[in-house]
Amino acid sequence: FGSAATIHYLAEVLKIAFADRAAASGDPDFINVPVERLTSKAYADERRAARLRSRLKQGVPVTTATYDVGYGSSRAVYEQASRHLGMTPGAYRRGGAGERIRAVVSPTPFGQLLVAATDRGVCRVMLGDDAAALQADLAAEFPRAELAAGDPGLRAHVAAIRRQAA
Numbered sequence: 575f576g577s578a579a580t581i582h583y584l585a586e587v588l589k590i591a592f593a594d595r596a597a598a599s600g601d602p603d604f605i606n607v608p609v610e611r612l613t614s615k616a617y618a619d620e621r622r623a624a625r626l627r628s629r630l631k632q633g634v635p636v637t638t639a640t641y642d643v644g645y646g647s648s649r650a651v652y653e654q655a656s657r658h659l660g661m662t663p664g665a666y667r668r669g670g671a672g673e674r675i676r677a678v679v680s681p682t683p684f685g686q687l688l689v690a691a692t693d694r695g696v697c698r699v700m701l702g703d704d705a706a707a708l709q710a711d712l713a714a715e716f717p718r719a720e721l722a723a724g725d726p727g728l729r730a731h732v733a734a735i736r737r738q739a740a
Contacts, residue, residue, distance in 0.1 A: 623658035630667040660697025670719025
């Protein structure tokens with residue numbers, strides 16, 4: 575626990591967590607802040623993946639983006655790419671070029687839920703009021719991918735997301 579790398583990692587996690595808390599709440603004295611969630615490794619991984627997606631969308635080379643967002647090696651980012659991107663970082667950077675993305679939209683109590691995946695994994699989950707707008711957003715995020723709608727195989731992912739949201 576006392577290594578410099580561990581302390582640095584914890585400091586980075588806490589900076590991100592408290593920045594998110596401040597942005598969401600404005601005044602933490604009057605709300606119950608989920609500190610355990612905000613300081614978990616899973617949350618830090620989610621945030622790092624979001625920063626990676628952002629950097630790749632900006633056209634930053636994969637290697638540069640990998641180190642910019644805090645991965646210690648290119649191996650680490652590629653090991654987690656299927657889980658966080660649903661494709662290789664290079665394919666994500668190129669707008670999904672060479673990927674076939676299957677998508678399904680399903681109504682939920684919170685609005686329309688779009689789940690999109692490649693053969694590697696889920697590449698996008700979105701919530702919105704309008705199914706057509708969600709599909710347009712998916713096409714804009716992955717302009718070079720082949721998009722296919724109505725895959726019944728994604729229903730299990732939809733069900734899992736609904737369970738977590740309930």
